[in-house]
Amino acid sequence: xxxxxxxxxxxxxxxxxxxxxxxxxxxxxxxxxxxxxxxxxxxxxxxxxxxxxxxxxxxxxxxxxxxxxxxxxxxxxxxxxxxxxxxxxxxxxxxxxxxxxxxxxxxxxxxxxxxxxxxxxxxxxxxxxxxxxxxxxxxxxxxxxxxxxxxxxxxxxxxxxxxxxxxxxxxxxxxxxxxxxxxxxxxxxxxxxxxxxxxxxxxxxxxxxxxxxxxxxxxxxxxxxxxxxxxxxxxxxxxxxxxxxxxxxxxxxxxxxxxxx
Numbered sequence: 001x002x003x004x005x006x007x008x009x010x011x012x013x014x015x016x017x018x019x020x021x022x023x024x025x026x027x028x029x030x031x032x033x034x035x036x037x038x039x040x041x042x043x044x045x046x047x048x049x050x051x052x053x054x055x056x057x058x059x060x061x062x063x064x065x066x067x068x069x070x071x072x073x074x075x076x077x078x079x080x081x082x083x084x085x086x087x088x089x090x091x092x093x094x095x096x097x098x099x100x101x102x103x104x105x106x107x108x109x110x111x112x113x114x115x116x117x118x119x120x121x122x123x124x125x126x127x128x129x130x131x132x133x134x135x136x137x138x139x140x141x142x143x144x145x146x147x148x149x150x151x152x153x154x155x156x157x158x159x160x161x162x163x164x165x166x167x168x169x170x171x172x173x174x175x176x177x178x179x180x181x182x183x184x185x186x187x188x189x190x191x192x193x194x195x196x197x198x199x200x201x202x203x204x205x206x207x208x209x210x211x212x213x214x215x216x217x218x219x220x221x222x223x224x225x226x227x228x229x230x231x232x233x234x235x236x237x238x239x240x241x242x243x244x245x246x247x248x249x250x251x252x253x254x255x256x257x258x259x260x261x
Contacts, residue, residue, distance in 0.1 A: 001015060001018070001071060001072070001073055001074070001077050001132070002071060002072040002073075002074065011131075011132060011135055014128050014131055014132055015132070017124075017128055018125060018128045018129065018132075019076050021121045021122075021124055021125040021128070022076060022077075022078055022125065024117075024118065024121045025111075025112060025118055025121050025122060025125065026055070027118075028111070029107075029108065029111045031055075031101055031103075033101065033102060035057050035058075035099045035100060035101050036099070036100060036102060037097065037098070037099050038094045038097075038098050038099075038100065039094060039096060039097050039098070040094065040095065040096070041093060041094045042091070042093050043091050043092070043093065044061070044079075044080070044091075044092040044093065044094065045080075045092065048102070051104065051105045051106065052080065052102055052103065052104060052105060053078060053079065053080045053081065053102075053103040053104075053105050053108060054078070054079040054080050054100040054101070054102060054103065055076075055077075055078055055079075055100060055101040055103055056073055056074060056075050056076065056077050056078075056079060056098060056099070056100050057075060057099045057100060057101055058075055058097075058098065058099035059074075059075070059094070059096065059097050059098030059099055060072055060073060060074045060094075060095075060096075060098060061073045061077075061079055061092055061093065061094050061098055061100075062092070062093050062094075062095065063090055063091070063092055064090060064091045064092075064093055065090040065091070070090060071136075078103075079092060079100070080092065150220070150221045150222075150223075151174070151218060151219065151220055151221070152218070152219040152220075152221055153216070153217070153218055153219075154176070154178075154213040154216070154217040154218075154219060155213065155216055156213055156214060156215055156216060157212065157213065158212065158213045158217075159210060159211070159212055159213075160178060160211040160212065160213060160217070160219060161196075161197055161207050161209070161210060161211040162207060162210055163181070163182065163183075163207050163208065163209050163210040164206050164207060165206060165207045166206060166207075167197065167200030167201050167204075167205075167206065167207055167224060168223065168224050169197060169221040169222060169223055169224060170195065170196075170197050170198045170201055170221075170222045170224065171195070171196050171197045171211075171219050171220065171221050171222075172193065172194065172195050172196075172219070172220045172222075173190055173191065173192050173193065173194055173196075173217055173218075173219060174192065174193075174217075174218040174219065174220055175192055175216075175217065175218045176192070176213060176214075176215045176216055176217030176218060177189065177190065177191050177192070177213075177214045177215050177217070178190040178196075178211050178212060178213050178214055178217060179211070179212050179214050180196075180209050180210070180211055181209060181210045181211075181212065182208065182209045182210075187209065188209075189214075190211065196211060197211070201224050
């Protein structure tokens with residue numbers, strides 16, 4: 001069985017364990033029918049009874065939903081469990097040559113439940129399959145949360161943030177440096193990898209300062225409504241933000257102390 005995308009190393013033992021469990025489940029089960037060969041089938045169950053399962057002996061089959069491949073089966077995989085148990089099922093297709101052993105669902109279940117050891121194998125097999133699906137779903141969810149950032153190139157003197165404007169983006173300086181001004185007075189500096197512009201996003205207030213590029217800068221701009229997704233998908237960004245805010249608060253406190261001297 002293969003799930004789309006880069007496989008997680010932690011899941012590789014689960015794949016291997018499923019293959020071992022299937023071998024145990026089929027011990028003593030009569031596979032007395034000759035394998036059949038299929039090719040270029042768009043929907044397997046348009047050609048076969050819903051009470052039949054399929055053990056792949058050669059080639060691959062694919063589970064699809066809305067034209068997208070959800071997962072792929074290869075040699076040694078048991079196909080059709082959802083359809084065989086009258087559960088909602090997506091389409092199973094065979095793009096090229098595949099050889100399968102057709103198995104009667106009821107005969108297979110009687111074989112499984114006639115032995116306590118096989119019952120244990122069966123429960124373990126279903127748990128492994130569920131674990132794979134849940135981990136894959138978590139990966140898909142994480143990928144969907146990755147925001148698409150925009151990049152800007154600024155020249156020295158360009159205004160990146162204008163005091164009083166509505167906050168629509170959170171920024172990170174990829175390269176270069178910038179200065180921070182409040183009421184025309186320089187109150188801070190921003191260097192590479194620093195996140196800025198987040199305070200107004202958190203508070204919902206207008207920009208409290210102006211940020212001007214001191215040198216040529218490359219800026220990453222993340223839309224306000226996607227900023228939370230960025231933090232969830234990349235916790236390191238949250239740590240970086242907290243460090244930057246703490247550093248700026250310390251610098252502002254020092255400025256106040258210096259002015260009072």
